[in-house]
Amino acid sequence: MPHTPKFPAPAEPATTCIGIIGGLGALAGADVHGKMLRSIAAGGHAEDYAVLYEQHPFQDGDRLEGGTPELAGRKLYIYDMLQRYEQAGAHCAMLPCFISHTFLHQLRNELRLPIISLMDALLAALRQNAPGARTVGVLTSDYVLGQRLFERHLEPAGHQVCYPSARIQRDCVMEAVYGHGGLKTHDQSPAAVALLLEACHDLMAQGADLIVPGTTEIAMISSLLNVAGIPAMDSNQAYVDHALTIREQMPPQSFKIGIIGGVGPAATVDFMDKIIVNTNAGRDQEHVKLIVEHNPQIPDRTANLIGDGEDPTLAIYAACKRLEAHHADLIAIPCNTAHAYLQRISARVAIPIINMLHETVRHIEGHHAGHRRVGLLATSGTIQSRVYHDAAAGAPFELLVPDQAHQELVMRAIYGERGIKAGYLEGACRDDLMLALAHLVQAGASVVILGCTELPLLLREDAAFPLGELSIVLLDPTAILARRCVELARGGAQG
Template sequence: MKSVVHHAFLDPKKRRFGIVGGLGALGGADVLLKMIRSAQRMSSLSGTDIAFEQRHFGEEAIVADGSYDPTRRKFYIYNALKDMEARGIDTALVPCFLSHTFLGEITPEVGLQVVSVFDALCRHFTSEVVGVRKIGVLTSTYLKRAGMFERELGRFGQVIYPDDDTQASTVMQAVYGARGLRAGHHGGECQHLLLDACLHLVDAGADIIVPGMTEIPVLIDSLRPQVPVPILDANLLYAEYALGIDAAAPRRGFKLGVVGGVGPAATVDFMHKVVKLTAATRDQDHIKMVVEQNPQIPDRTANLIGSGDDPTIALLATCMRLKADGADAVAIPCNTAHAYVDRIQPYLDIPIVNMLSEVVRYIRETLPAVTRVGLLATSGTVASGVYKSATEAAGLELLVPDGAVQASVMEAIYGRRGVKAGFTRGACAAHLVDAIVHLQSCGAEVIVLGCTELPLIELTNIDAQRLPLIDPTAILARCCVALAGASCDARPDTVEAEAL
């Protein structure tokens, strides 16, 4: 069955709300109706865009089983939220208590704000409810066993439920039975069953009753006059709370976008160094990364020193795809590609972490006595002058190899037995050592391995210790780890919503 979507024209200047229907259809429709009425009563929200999406989701009464498997429900909600995100909806409601047991698994993977019904209930208890000792809850057997209400509402009072026999014969029958709410019956037997369940909770000492299934508030007007304690309209509270909170970007962890394939081995090396430099005790402590391994980006050196294709558009397109996939910043583990960063950055609204400027800053901070810096890089990087500009701006003199030695450096990188061909020992190492010795004899006090493949070449301890060798890949990785840490420190653990 095709999805059924109801929404007005989405005005870009207005808040855009979406309601995931179909989880129970009756409860979702009730939230929609109450949200529309609430918005109409608020002059500032008049004409608010509200999209209601209901697809076929025929699980029938299996939700009544305490051993219910919610996997299909997770996929349903994830797909519905992603579709809403694609249509520009900024705030979504999921009117299904059961689904809130796993919403935390879904919300980090979508780019819109998903409002919690439990946040709405907690706000109401905090601001409106006093003197409560016991909170009676009418919910499904699955949620009763899951302990969700104890975790969310337990600080406001003792959470109690109908006993097991009453739960099965009244609450579940009233909602899931043959003459229950889900079967289309809105009075008679189901109403009497719910009334019996409410009175059972009152006899057990409940000072207030919370409907923990979205179908129950449909009958709230007929139940309230017959029950001697307040019954909350959870659907109305949910709708009003969602309308009253500010639109906010979803809270999620920092994500690093990586332009990969320039070159492929250097990309893997960069990711390895990010992992190694991250202080973590478990998988979840590591940085989320999205990588586009795109070796088809035109060769940067070929373009800078010859007639090779311009890689600017390919680099920008890759960065934009990373941005679309949720990246908060971009790393390009390729020195030569940084000759194009100034062209790309104005067209990208997330930062590209500039490896070259970070290398110069590192030298200045850790080796303050250094004045002469040697550079071993591709001929394209050398010809572009990007390192020369960065070092001279910091008051450093840049030294590069003469023509013959620069040819050896290129052989170490691009040669038949070079590092781009998969070699890390032998001829490529000999070429690199010769270049290091050459720059040392020219007066270099430190050498930047200014091609991200060069640090992959294995040197003997003696050769590696001739003078300090700077690994830009490691510096870029360290900077990205620090950026992720700063982003997490700046993000509050909780965001207080503004009440109307």
């Protein structure tokens, strides 16, 4: 009987592995790494956490003309580092760099490894340690200031954000971090501390209740600011504290549909088009991610099932495993006949393979109840393997298939010299298919399944398809599968 695919939650790891991206500020990255190790040790959690920390040469160019950093190289560096951590077994990653958090959404869209938000860490620290702080003074770079990173995250939570005056921002904040002898190269430069104290006094004169370092370098000297009477948060420590507490609250990653394509090629394109058509999206970025393993060299399924053709089991399994390795959340196979091999492989694949046949039977039961005879137009391999019969076992309808003569017409429409697989969509192939369809309707079928993914290229799904004086239901399993995949993608793992 049809069933709902299960998306099991990953097993809770005994040790959480956290990767910290170094190199975006050599001293600041080391500061976060050191605070992480000390916090783990102080909390008695040495057995619960493993920490990865790598730092490679990276020319950040943070003080280019106009104060705008060169972002492209930074993005590629972070992407490569995150991939290294994922391959090394990290469960999540920390990105101790406020500039990089201005494009955090881009990284999350492209990577599966969860990235812990530094801005979420600041909000958590404000709620816990400074609930009365209404006006927050921020010391950050010109670029982050211009991107309104702090306004976007803090103001919705009820905090007002203020910055130093333009002169103080230029001559004190930027000079203290990026200037000669600044915090980028000297972790406790007295000159830099003096400049930042002047900036803090400027912010407090504006009514700031709390000073928040908006660069990880300034966070390194927050204790020196505290000694001087400045109520400054250590944003690096806040990031560490947050990372050690939010394992169960990581944001969900974008859903990705894996498709085994090439079986056949035109049907694959048709299936992808139906996913797009059935997605309610107002712009490109609202569509579902697809990853396609397009392999027309998978041995012919029908030739194997009804003759001595090569067994496609291994090729289908290998395609599934490649999609699994590329982090697909589910697998769709727009080929009815290929479903005859799913029982052999599904238990060995860690992600759900959505069974198009089960979904078709479920669709009939939910949308066309009362129809007692359902016809099936499919390859001889699909019919002889009885995969549709197995899917419909216990369903409240009888499944009808063509007699031998009309089944030969169906096969000719699909595989003939002027058939669909040869690129023909009109003429003899359509005539043959219409004869087989009429034959099933004469036998009493009021619903007919277009049970080969090439057939909907000739006849479209139609709830009232005219055939002589009758009106029948034509069902396209490819469209049904596409709608189900979109539904699962939109509902995440709660399918």
